[in-house]
Amino acid sequence: MIEWVGVIVQGTLLGGLYALFAAGLSLIFGVMRLVNIAHGDLIVLAAYLGLSTTMMLDVHPFVALIVVMPLMAGIGYALQRGVLNQTLGPDILPPLLVTFGLSVILQNALLEGYTADPQKLNGGAIETASLSAGGLAVGVLPLLTFVVAVAMIACLQWIFYKTSLGRGFRAVSDNQDIAQIMGLNKAHVFGLAMALALAVTAIAGILLGMRTSFDPAIGGGRLIFGFEAVIIGGLGSLWGTLAGGVILGVAQTIGAKIDPGWQLLAGHIAFLVVLAVRPNGLFPRVEH
Template structure:
């Protein structure tokens, strides 16, 4: 029993990280039906920004997050206003291909500046600290990541349903045209959504960089993990995204327990099985 308990707990905690990958993706899809192919590369970009700030300013990576998060949020606002808003419309090709081009640009720009060598954020003792809970020991860092994910998703949920901004996000999601009659500048709302998404993405990037090593090509699988969490959880459900992340995380750690080479594949297979039996995800929004 304990043999399985340990990977399951690790998987749940890993799911927190995946939920953070997914939350930004889910948010921008929810508000403006945009799927950002460069999402994973933006996560990795955040890891690199954290690397540079923590090295240059001598900061702990978690403290660097205080700089990385607003920087990425600002970048997200600008990206949406200056570039992505020009691609919005009924045709799905322009946003898809523009974010695809962006993905290639970010990857190769990172290669140019940082080389292909894997990097890691050095967080000191916290990386290896662990707590004994009953028979299993739980890493402090994965626990912090998971708690942060729960907190972030709780805040997003609260923002969506209890603030004027959240109301504007939901109204924009319902009717992009009519919302403007309420005096709401759609371009600004879209940009705020992207800023918020990239703020979450930045957090995900910092945690990713502390947990594992990363390189410029690491974005693709981060996009895929986030995407799988969104689809498993069900579109339009923020808590579902957390559940999706956890299911994916557990599938991966159990897969790794069977065979280390099977970790990622196990996650993909669970995703495909859920797509086959519950195409709308496990917890779709009811409407």
């Protein structure tokens, strides 16, 4: 029994990581209806930037965030203004195909720069540290990941609903023309949204890199996990996204407990079941 409680706790904590994958995806979809196929590769890029930073400056991966977060945010802003803004419009093909092309470019650039060998970020003692309570051992790193995920979602929620920046995001999302005549430059607002999304992605990438080994090819899988968390949780709801991540994580750890080969399959099946039963997700945003 306690064994299964442990499985569910681990799945929940894993869900925090998936929610971090999903948060950026959810944010940019909310602001500009863009689905970024390269999102997973950008997570992997952040992990590699973390790797380079830890090696060059000889610092802990967490310290590397001081470099990687602004770097990813800058990449996001430049990418949005330089390329992605040109794809936005009523036709869904251009953003989809351009981000798909971007995904292939990123993957192969990483392959060229870092080879296909799996890498890992060295987190030191925190990776093996664990807390135990009532016969239940919980890893400190997964716990920390979950806490960070909750904090990030709360932070994004606050930015979205309590700040002038978030007001701009919502206004542009509602009505681009009218936002523009209120003096908002939508190209800049979209750039800021992508910058914020990739700053979150930087955190996700570093935590991913400390948790497991990574290589340039794993981006697609991370995109799918983030996407599944978004759809399970319901479009447009950040807390729903966290719940979606947790459900996906728990489904995977339960699957893995039954048979190691079933981990990913169980997650996908949970997603398909939710899609069949509640196509709008479990916590869709209530429309005004």
